[in-house]
Amino acid sequence: MRMNAFSLAVKSLRHRPLSTALNLLLMAVGVAMMTFLLAASEQLKNNAMRDVQGIDLVVGAKGSPLQLILSSVYHVDIPTGNIPLATQAQLASNRMVRKAIPLALGDSYRGFRIVGTTGDYITHYNGVIATGKLFDSPMQAVFGADAAERVGAGLGMQFAGAHGLAQGGEQHADAPFTVVGILKRTGTVLDRLVLTPVESVWRVHEVEHGIDVNDKEEKAAMDEERELTALLVQYASPLAAVSLPRFINSQGELQAAQPAFESARLFRMLGVGVDVLRGVAAFVLLAAALSLFVALYNALEERRTDLAILRTLGAPPARLFMLLLAEGLLLALVGAALGWAIGHIAVEVLGQVLSRDQNLYLSGWIVTPDEIWLLPVAACVGLLASLLPAIRAYRTDIAATLSR
Incomplete structure (x- = not known):
């Protein structure tokens, strides 16, 4: 059943290429911004602390x-x-x-x-x-x-x-x-x-x-x-x-x-700007969740007849519920994976630019521990955005829908 739900979800998303692409892009932008900030700030901090280590x-x-x-x-x-x-x-x-x-x-x-x-x-x-x-x-x-x-x-x-x-x-x-x-x-x-x-x-x-x-x-x-x-x-x-x-x-x-004190003061000053950018990235993720919800809700309204026909062919309500959840989850996870890759590419590009100035070095190949929570967050965003449309699909009234 689960395999069928995901297979149907993939076909449904491919049926709406423009909407799917826009939702993927919005999710990817938010995750890419967060990935870039987490990876770059962590590497800069680690490099800075490594340079001052042992100097009192x-x-x-x-x-x-x-x-x-x-x-x-x-x-x-x-x-x-x-x-x-x-x-x-x-x-x-x-x-x-x-x-x-x-x-x-x-x-x-x-x-x-x-x-x-x-x-x-x-x-x-x-x-x-x-x-x-x-x-x-x-x-x-x-x-x-x-x-x-x-x-x-x-x-x-x-x-x-x-x-x-x-x-x-x-x-x-x-x-x-x-x-x-x-x-x-x-x-x-x-x-x-x-x-x-x-x-x-x-x-x-x-x-x-x-x-x-x-x-x-x-x-x-x-x-x-x-x-x-x-x-x-x-x-x-x-x-x-x-x-x-x-x-x-x-x-x-x-x-x-004192290097430890001055470095901490420097990171506090830089941290204000980083926190602002993280807030912007969180806002983009929220916008992605809302866009995902609207897209799935509208898609549900357009496919109410199709879903009712599936019910008449024997599909239980749980399968329709899983279908909508699978669509939201797929959009969120694929968008997050794309955003994660874009974020690390951006870190690598920035590292190459900074290396030409011989000042700072960043690598897009380093994954920081803080990035681990991005995937679960993206999954939660997708599931929450698709929850209400999934519940409505679960409660589809076959007779009322087909009589319209």
Whole structure:
């Protein structure tokens, strides 16, 4: 009986191609919007939390704490300024600090940021060499997997960085880097960076200003003026979370920003827009349910004679009830499946667009746990929309209908 109901439902839907297509489209749009929002927001949040994992504090120049996090952890904003090199030694000697990883920013290569740092930064993100080796002297560079793939970097290749953190800056042709290693993909911010010793960043700008690094007096003068962009700090004890930020912020030229707090604040701000879009998607699903109800109800009125004839041929009322429910369920599930596929295609397209900017990465092949409820919701929408027409079909009065 159930098989017959679905077979009849399919034939009935095929008999009304325009109405069927419009209802499928409306259901698909609502589910696609919800799928896109769930998949994209979950991936962005997971990627963001993966990048800040293990970083308790970021120390940088005074300014916006969120800007400091975006520039030094996610590498999607300009830095707030520079801090004295002596800050690193000061924090490294503090008993509340387990590790302070230096960052020196300012240049890029074909849109990918050149980050002056130490091997600890690569280790922090579980970076592993795919080919070559890690840098061990100035002007050596190690490429993240995505950066290497996009620019076609190979071992021994020489390149010149450009001033600024975006494409189009003035090139430092007199201070070329040499590629000595390429990292395996980690799924973190490391993949889209070009890494080099901090000394490389200093040397590039010394050459640019015509400073002779072999002159001891000039080098000593430069050493006193050395600066870093930021320090990524790990706490040595829980007590540090209370006292260390306050101690750093009390110093005139430094600020301490907590990645977990600033990231949560960022997602709260973004969450308002996401919630609005989810509301729009829910409204579209409601509109799809209403459209489905109207379509099935009108179809029932048009087929009352057909249904009465089925009754006279021996079809029990339950079969007519199942027929209408099957139509609503088929429309909802097929529309949901179509919308789910469209939503993931949209995520993949957005991911490809964002990857060209080297900022954010999304994949349409990742299914998030929150998407599981979309199919049951779509099924409920279809069943609820078809329930009243199904009840009316169940109560069809054969004699009254055929006498009209």
